[in-house]
Amino acid sequence: MGRHRGKHTEEPAERGRRRGRGGAIAALAAASAIVIVIAAAGVYMFGKGDGCGGSDLTLDIAVSPELGPALGDVADDFNAEEHTVDGDCVRASVREIDSANVAFGITGAGATMGETESDVWIPDSSMWTRIVQGQAGDAVVTETGTSVARTxxxxxxxxxxxxxxxxxxxxxxxxxxxxxxxxxxxxxxxxxxxxxxxxxxxxxxxxxxxxxxxxxxxxxxxxxxxxxxxxxxxxxxxxxxxxxxxxxxxxxxxxxxxxxxxxxxxxxxxxxxxxxxxxxxxxxxxxDYPYIVRSEDSAITRSAEMFRTAVRSESAADRLLAEGFRGPEGERDPSVLTEEAGFLxxxxxxxxxxxxxxxxxxxRSWNQLKMDSRVLTIVDISGSMLAEVPGTGLSRMQVAGAASAEGLQMFSDSSELGLWEFSTNVNGDLHHQEIAPVRELQATDGSGNEHRDVLASALQNLEPLPQGDTALYETYLAAYQEMSRTYRPDRTNVILMLTDGDDDNPGGMELDELLSQLDSLSSPSRPIPIITIAFGPDVRNLEPLQEIAAATGGAAYMTEDPTEIGDIFLQAFSLRIADTEDDRD
Incomplete structure (x- = not known):
């Protein structure tokens, strides 16, 4: 018993030494484990960078420029938080870009500058999304029902x-x-x-x-x-x-x-x-600043939904109010939209x-009127233009000239206008004569006079021919040939005729011949509408003028009162709006 115990039982000092060596080994093992864990955590944290792991998923957000300051701050707050999709860290990147620029980038309907692609688009109005949906039906433009701001x-x-x-x-x-x-x-x-x-x-x-x-x-x-x-x-x-x-x-x-x-x-x-x-x-x-998603990628759409939640937060609303926007119920920041500045x-x-x-x-109506006009104006100087307009003390010629001069105000400086006068045999065997060539109203002649002023003066100084008749049809044809020869596809090419009577030129061109000639000259890709304003009691039959208008895509108007010519000018040049409405119908 004693030997057995002596063989397997240690003395107290020996036990102490053995325990110290074993404890040191255990402590070292535990410390090593801690170091390994810390090192692994360090690698994880450094790999994460700003607090979330994996690679970055950038959500590209194109916003109308006035939203930039507020939504840039919202994005900073969003990125400071931990937002992940499938282990990737979502980072919101806000870019200020003109709404029309993005819309035209999608539809191809206009000039663009810079990068117009994005994952989220916040234009200033839902009108742009309607334009895109109407002109680029296959484009991904998903409405979320969120209005980020209102004004x-x-x-x-x-x-x-x-x-x-x-x-x-x-x-x-x-x-x-x-x-x-x-x-x-x-x-x-x-x-x-x-x-x-x-x-x-x-x-x-x-x-x-x-x-x-x-x-x-x-x-x-x-x-x-x-x-x-x-x-x-x-x-x-x-x-x-x-x-x-x-x-x-x-x-x-x-x-x-x-x-x-x-x-x-x-x-x-x-x-x-x-x-x-x-x-x-x-x-x-x-x-109304709609929140639009332009991607069908699952990770992007989920990221977009996260940022949509952020822009609907109370802190985001406060930032938007501080930038002069209103909330969904019309609420405002009274210290920003102040009553002193007239804000209600x-x-x-x-x-x-x-x-x-x-x-x-x-x-379409805006762009059609925006396109500079190119107009050849032709004024009747036959003998009947000497007749007095009742109640004015002025002749038909004087009233028509004054109204036409006022009509010049309708046209931009870069519009092109010219002037002919017509009757019978006013220029040798010709029934028309050029008074001013078709050129830009802002152009100057050799004496430094602007073309607009030259035309205004010429219109008010036209002199009727006492014995002159009305060679209407020959003049229509000559004008159409001239405007066809000098056609400008970048402008609205128009012939404007002012006359106080029906065609009156014995032995001259007949209506059927004129219509046949116009048909051979005209082209759908090079339209030249003829607009006729007929005035005075001598106009007995508007139908021939209407047929000429129909053949060229123009219009014919008749009034017994030459003082109404100014109003008729507006009706005549509103044809482009009327055509727009007809096309829609």
């Missing part, structure tokens, strides 16, 4: 120049709809509606206001044409140019249609010339937004 269109004027009693109270007060020369002197600016939601929204509001008058089609088209022409004269290429005009940097400060948020932005950088916002009584159109605590009612077909029609 109504308002009428802005310089605070130091506006007068409360003169402020527009309806949308029809905003833009003149009268004949040229009859406007109230107000200069109205919009940003080009072909590239701007506020500009396009203005056209929509005016169109609705005019429809609400219950006018007949001719009156409506003429008024809409006058409104479009007035807007053309004051259109700015972009918002920067519009802001410059509003500040008085170009000339006298105009009235400007822009969003409420744009007025706030303008005031933030033009404190020396602040603007006040005006609100037409009948309501307005709102820019409660905005006006929201009017309906335009349909896809309405948007297309409005842009």
């Amino acid at each position: 109504p269109l308002v009428v802005a004027e310089r605070a130091d120049l506006s007068e409360a009693d003169d402020a527009p109270t309806t949308w029809m007060d905003v833009v003149p709809t009268d004949a040229p020369g009859e406007e109230d002197g107000r200069t109205v600016r919009v940003v080009d509606p072909a590239r701007s939601s506020s500009g396009l929204g203005t056209l929509h509001l005016l169109h609705g206001a005019l429809e609400g008058t219950g006018s007949d089609a001719d009156t409506f088209n003429a008024s809409m044409t006058a409104a479009l022409q007035a807007l053309h004269r004051g259109a700015s290429a972009d918002e920067e140019a519009a802001f410059l005009a509003l500040s008085g940097g170009e000339s006298a400060s105009p009235v400007m249609v822009m969003s409420e948020q744009a007025v706030w932005r303008y005031n933030s950088v033009h404190g020396d010339a602040p603007a006040r916002a005006g609100y037409p009584d009948e309501g307005t159109y709102y820019l 605590p409660e905005p006006r009612d929201e009017l309906s937004s335009p349909s896809e077909s309405s948007i297309e029609d409005l842009i």
